[in-house]
Amino acid sequence: MNIEPVDERDSGWEDPRPRFRVYFFAGDEPGYATWTYDITDADVLEVARWAQREAGADRMFAVALVRDDIRPSGDGRERGLVWLLGMDANDNPGTEADQLRQATMRRRRGRQLVLAEDA
DSSP: OOOOOOOGGGOOOOOSSOEEEEEEEESSSSSOEEEEEEEOSSOHHHHHHHHHHHHTTTOEEEEEEEEEEEOTTSSSEEEEEEEEEOOOTTSOOOSHHHHHHHHHHHHHTTOOOSOOOOO
8 A cells, every 4th residue: 555645636626426336246266246236326435335235245346436537539438447445356367466456355255344334
């Protein structure tokens, strides 16, 4: 993990209504069965709580921020993902960081990452 101080005024836009995508993976090796859901009107902790509850003890999950950006060619928009927790477990882990991310997803299976909201 790298941490560096920044000027909080360096951002040019905000999105007050983010769209999150949650992936669930079942199985024991790549080629996992996959279920995917988009969630709006929630913050990332609410999404993570829901995902861990839905995943239960048997499935892995990953959470991404969905972004619609202008294509480099300038011809329309293209949807993309910013991974917040985990990654697509069916992707080939091409780097050491991806291998670690996938191993971490397997270890997290069935564990509570985000505590339940206070009542």
